[in-house]
Amino acid sequence: MNVVDKDSPLPMYYQIEEDIKRRIEEGSYETGKPIPSERELSEKYEVSRMTVRQAISNMVRDRLLYREKGRGTFVAEQKFEQPLDGVTSFSEDMKRRGLSPHNELLVFEKMIPDETTKDILALGTEEVYYLKRIRYADNEPMAVEETFIPVRLFPELEEKVFGVMSFYEYIETKTDVSIRSARQTIEAGIAGEDEAAPLAIDEGAAILQIERIGYLTNGLPFERNISTYRSDRYKFISDMYRN
Amino acid sequence: MNVVDKDSPLPMYYQIEEDIKRRIEEGSYETGKPIPSERELSEKYEVSRMTVRQAISNMVRDRLLYREKGRGTFVAEQKFEQPLDGVTSFSEDMKRRGLSPHNELLVFEKMIPDETTKDILALGTEEVYYLKRIRYADNEPMAVEETFIPVRLFPELEEKVFGVMSFYEYIETKTDVSIRSARQTIEAGIAGEDEAAPLAIDEGAAILQIERIGYLTNGLPFERNISTYRSDRYKFISDMYRN
DNA sequence: CAGTGGTCTAGACCACTAC
DNA sequence: TAGTGGTCTAGACCACTGT
Structure with a gap:
């Protein structure tokens, strides 16, 4: 009983x-x-x-x-069927919305970061992986994304990982570190030539620019991610709680 | 000792x-x-x-x-001096950024809500307070904001409250209900005539549109808030944690 | 008033970590 | 082995709510 x-x-x-x-x-x-x-x-x-x-x-x-x-x-009222709070990658975000994500990887290389990135990721004279991707949801282009990741943190990271799984999945299953938090900055902009073409939108259209800096449990920043979303197809949605 | x-x-x-x-x-x-x-x-x-x-x-x-x-x-590593997560009002948001907020109240009235608002706030044939405000930070216009609040939840709400304190402060000090959460939807847009004038920006400039639906501890929605921010002065910043 | 959650005590045994 | 946090007990008094 x-x-x-x-x-x-x-x-x-x-x-x-x-x-x-x-x-x-x-x-x-x-x-x-x-x-x-x-x-x-x-x-x-x-x-x-x-x-x-x-x-x-x-x-x-x-x-x-x-x-x-x-x-x-x-x-309590169960308002949110699926929670929309928390740190998520593009892939996770799209799946939660019921869409199928995929990538087009334009660039994957090791490079010396620019000053801003170096500063944000607290690097000395170290290399970072640099990725540039077009992100698709249900075969429509949604965002252009640039990512900087310190090589030191994931020395064995390979290009093929990004075809198979989400980077966040990789971190949580293939490494012994884990993600704690992120700070996101969101602003509106106007599409120039560089954004309009890959996103298949007009120049002068509204775009949503999101910069995310991700942190591990031990407090170290592990990625700087700069995304440009087309605003006719994408809205940023998040649930927040009163502290 | x-x-x-x-x-x-x-x-x-x-x-x-x-x-x-x-x-x-x-x-x-x-x-x-x-x-x-x-x-x-x-x-x-x-x-x-x-x-x-x-x-x-x-x-x-x-x-x-x-x-x-x-x-x-x-x-733990103390990454964020001041936490930027959680649900905050415009006033609280600006103070956290070290700016002085103030309002220009354009409209304060009771009205029958439109269908969308009625649906969002789960209302029958009830009235809502309707507020339209221009929000200033350090005497510069930052946002135009429309708010819908069910009269039933705050029958004694008066216009003068909005001059003295934040609405969120009012809820937490003057009533016996409290705020639990909010869902925010953020998108980018282009300023038309209606937005350009009050914000002192050009038509065609980028604007950030934020819709927030706020919920009380008991699960009831208590406000629908639609804000239009000028994107040259305002960025939306938030900290999120991995669940 | 009786009932509720909020706080607190002084113990106990466990699994895990480090040496 | 000694020390740590994780779990648990069987009480206690308090302030607050509703009748």
């Missing part, structure tokens, strides 16, 4: 989270209504109240529940 | 957080190096280990510290 297994290798607070999620999905716990109190749950699952609190705290952090002092703990 | 005051109205875990932050700032706890163990800290502050853990957990959530199993708790 009891849903938590004290001998399971999974921590009990985790098992409780899963059970509460299940009940929310099946509708036993309704959106906007309170779930049972912490004391009731600790009796029900036969664990201490602190353990129930840990489960609930995690779910509050993930915004599945919210607490109100003196009133109770409530099921 | 002791830095935590058990009789203070501030919770002890909060006082401990503040003390650890102070030590990081003054350099006693160094970036990338471990802070004292939880057991040491609980002796030092004369509190139980769970209380120390609560302080540390909060700081890990805020990415000031990170834990490594069996090794210790470490001071």
